[in-house]
Amino acid sequence: MCRKDEEFEDMCEIFIEQQGFSSKESLLNQLWEMLTDEDIKELAKLEREESPISWHGETDETVAHARLHTYDKETLCESIVQHWRTGKLD
Numbered sequence: 001m002c003r004k005d006e007e008f009e010d011m012c013e014i015f016i017e018q019q020g021f022s023s024k025e026s027l028l029n030q031l032w033e034m035l036t037d038e039d040i041k042e043l044a045k046l047e048r049e050e051s052p053i054s055w056h057g058e059t060d061e062t063v064a065h066a067r068l069h070t071y072d073k074e075t076l077c078e079s080i081v082q083h084w085r086t087g088k089l090d
Contacts, residue, residue: 008081016077027076028068034083040064044087 043064055063
């Protein structure tokens with residue numbers, strides 16, 4: 001999901017340290033608020049392609065939110081930092 005380089009790694013390390021006591025739910029909410037409609041569509045597309053669950057009839061928002069719930073805290077932090085850097089999820 002994230003492009004790795006030294007600056008990115010440093011930013012992630014600092015952010016993860018700062019967020020160490022944050023709940024996974026608060027990180028999910030923080031990332032969700034940053035997402036554009038395009039980000040949500042892309043996450044939903046990935047989940048529909050990769051998940052064994054049939055998402056027929058569900059909205060992109062529902063599917064994308066389910067996808068984010070599969071991320072651990074470190075991945076959520078990395079995704080937030082990546083969004084800060086590029087304005088999108090990679």
